[in-house]
Amino acid sequence: EAQVTQNPRYLITVTGKKLTVTCSQNMNHEYMSWYRQDPGLGLRQIYYSMNVEATDKGDVPEGYKVSRKEKRNFPLILESPSPNQTSLYFCASSSLGGGAETQYFGPGTRLLVL
Amino acid sequence: SQKIEQNSEALNIQEGKTATLTCNYTNYSPAYLQWYRQDPGRGPVFLLLIRENEKEKRKERLKVTFDTTLKQSLFHITASQPADSATYLCALDMRDDKIIFGKGTRLHILP
Numbered sequence: 001e002a003q004v005t006q007n008p009r010y011l012i013t014v015t016g017k018k019l020t021v022t023c024s025q026n027m028n029h030e031y032m033s034w035y036r037q038d039p040g041l042g043l044r045q046i047y048y049s050m051n052v053e054a055t056d057k058g059d060v061p062e063g064y065k066v067s068r069k070e071k072r073n074f075p076l077i078l079e080s081p082s083p084n085q086t087s088l089y090f091c092a093s094s095s096l097g098g099g100a101e102t103q104y105f106g107p108g109t110r111l112l113v114l
Numbered sequence: 115s116q117k118i119e120q121n122s123e124a125l126n127i128q129e130g131k132t133a134t135l136t137c138n139y140t141n142y143s144p145a146y147l148q149w150y151r152q153d154p155g156r157g158p159v160f161l162l163l164i165r166e167n168e169k170e171k172r173k174e175r176l177k178v179t180f181d182t183t184l185k186q187s188l189f190h191i192t193a194s195q196p197a198d199s200a201t202y203l204c205a206l207d208m209r210d211d212k213i214i215f216g217k218g219t220r221l222h223i224l225p
Binding site: 050 | 144145146147148150155156157158159160163203205206207208209210211212213214215216217218
């Protein structure tokens with residue numbers, strides 16, 4: 001089954017404790033992306049990647065890092081989480097970038113930073 | 115910078131009627147515009163994509179139009195059903211591989 005998986009689905013952490021949210025897709029997609037969704041602000045793109053070793057900033061990259069060492073994986077790293085990073089995070093992938101093709105979204109990771 | 119506005123936060127439509135949702139953008143026209151459905155607590159699900167050189171796209175009860183002069187896309191659900199109740203998001207490309215989303219419209223189909 002074609003899918004995007006994210007782990008963990010729920011995470012409670014404390015300020016400053018480094019964490020990683022994993023994202024994996026099994027569709028051999030070139031393009032992968034991370035979004036955060038907040039009430040009243042909608043979905044905002046954090047980082048995206050056009051291919052292995054090619055990542056770029058979206059609209060809200062501050063406080064986040066990503067890496068793309070393998071085509072299927074695109075982890076999101078919060079080196080020093082802060083309460084304003086409490087949010088619902090979605091990973092997505094598509095065969096082409098820039099909205100040219102369908103984006104498939106993961107189930108989401110709900111993060112609470114205390 | 116490019117901005118997107120979706121017509122209203124919430125829309126109530128009687129079952130069986132056509133629901134029409136609006137997505138307006140500023141500045142330059144995107145090469146692609148997409149519509150997604152999102153249910154509470156779940157990831158968005160792709161519905162339709164329309165390209166800048168297309169005026170209209172259909173899929174079953176769904177129709178999307180794209181007017182680059184008005185800088186607007188309309189999303190129609192005909193013969194609406196309570197199961198169509200969800201939040202609908204429009205998204206457009208920034209012509210640089212970035213994607214921006216509107217804040218969404220919560221659609222309620224009333225039985």
